[in-house]
Structure formats: C-alpha cells, structure tokens
Amino acid sequence: AQSVAxxxxxxxxxxGNPLTVKCTYSVSGNPYLFWYVQYPNRGLQFxxxxxxxDNLVKGSYGFEAEFNKSQTSFHLKKPSALVSDSxxxxxxxxxxxxxxxxxxxxxxxxxxxxx
Amino acid sequence: xxxxxxxxxxxITKRGQNVTFRCDPISEHNRLYxxxxxxxxxxxxxxxxxxxxxxxxxxxxxxxxxxxxxxxxFSTLEIxxxxxxxxAMYLCASSSSNRLAGAYEQYFGPGTRLTVT
Numbered sequence: 605a606q607s608v609a610x611x612x613x614x615x616x617x618x619x620g621n622p623l624t625v626k627c628t629y630s631v632s633g634n635p636y637l638f639w640y641v642q643y644p645n646r647g648l649q650f651x652x653x654x655x656x657x658d659n660l661v662k663g664s665y666g667f668e669a670e671f672n673k674s675q676t677s678f679h680l681k682k683p684s685a686l687v688s689d690s691x692x693x694x695x696x697x698x699x700x701x702x703x704x705x706x707x708x709x710x711x712x713x714x715x716x717x718x719x
Numbered sequence: 720x721x722x723x724x725x726x727x728x729x730x731i732t733k734r735g736q737n738v739t740f741r742c743d744p745i746s747e748h749n750r751l752y753x754x755x756x757x758x759x760x761x762x763x764x765x766x767x768x769x770x771x772x773x774x775x776x777x778x779x780x781x782x783x784x785x786x787x788x789x790x791x792x793f794s795t796l797e798i799x800x801x802x803x804x805x806x807a808m809y810l811c812a813s814s815s816s817n818r819l820a821g822a823y824e825q826y827f828g829p830g831t832r833l834t835v836t
Contacts, residue, residue: 608761636823647723647810647827648762655823694761698823704775705814706752707825709761 606631608697610710617685618718625680625713627695636698637678638707639669641691648694654678665689685717721745723828725811731834732801739797740831744813751794752825753786755779756808765809768794769816801835808832 652663
C-alpha cells in the first residue's frame, strides 16, 4: 500500500536557525511529492512539489525540499526559520494506483519556531 | 483568481439531521476533490470529480454521504442522518488537468468544520 510517514509530531527550532521537517514515502514507481502548510482554522496551502528533474526543489516563503530516491525521503527545509513559519506541515504523495490525482497525506508535523 | 471557497465555514448540527456543504473551485479547474480531516490527522480522500462526472469514491464515503457537481462548476457534499463520528473538517480542493497550468498541485479551500452534537 502507498503511504507517507512524518516521523515527528512536533519540531521545535529557534528563530534564525535552519529547520528540517522529515517525510518518507512508500509508493510504486516514481513518486509525485508535495508539501502543504496549514495555519489554524485554515485550509491547506501549497508550498512545493517534486515531479521530476532536480532533486532540490524550491517553493514558497523560502522553503525547499530534497528528494532522495535511495532513502525514499522528501524532507522540507528552510535555511533560517521565522516565528511566522509556526504551523502544521503535511507531506503528501500522489496515489499512483489511481488516475484521479488524489493525494495521500502524512499525519502532519507541528513546527514551533521560538523567538 | 479568487481561490477555492467553501460554505459554510462552520456547522453545528444535532445527530440525525442532514447537512449540506458547498464548494466553489477555482473557475478554470476541471478537477475537484473532497477530503475529510479529523483532529491530529492528515486529510483523507473522499471523492473526485472530473467536470461533472464523479469518477472515484472512497470506502470512507458511506451511503449516507452523497456528492454532486452539476454542470461541472460548484460541488455539494451532503451527509444524511449525521452521526457524532462525522464531526470533522471537510476540505474541498481543485486542480487543472492542464500540465502547463500546474496540473499536479491541488488548491484547497478553507474547509467546513462540522460538529455533530
């Protein structure tokens, strides 16, 4: 079965420090991978995606993610965290067993950036 | 581009009542998805429309749930005889099938939070 795992329920980082939010996946074939952010009582906001090409993808608000096929990982990174980055982050993979484009989400990681 | 909108934002209902939610996707998007998100979990797929055709339904979608997308524009999700286990955030998302227009990412609405008492 295809799945996404986010091994950390919460990540704490000091403002100005680099941050990493981890994601691993299990799919058949080449994965289409996504990161979304959710602020309280809001919908999900698209950050970035990996479909093909360069393993390092850049997205919104200074975020980037590195696709690592051998480790089946797609970790989200930012060189310098802001307090305003504090939110709930979801990694997702496209269900390759369906031609609908539906997404399979991880359980989410809460990022807490302290001043 | 006004984004995906959903109404109502919040709904409180008593067990056994019927509720209906509406989603207005981004106007040029032909793909529309409904997801359900419970506290502490990621969204789970419920159903998918391409234009007006409902092409896939999750096993999560019991026979008390029905969704429509008449004319391929807005969509409605109805829950009949609500149960306390239906309490969740219901999210709508849309995307384009045009690869040049970003066919892969989905754009989400703010969600409708349902509380069944």
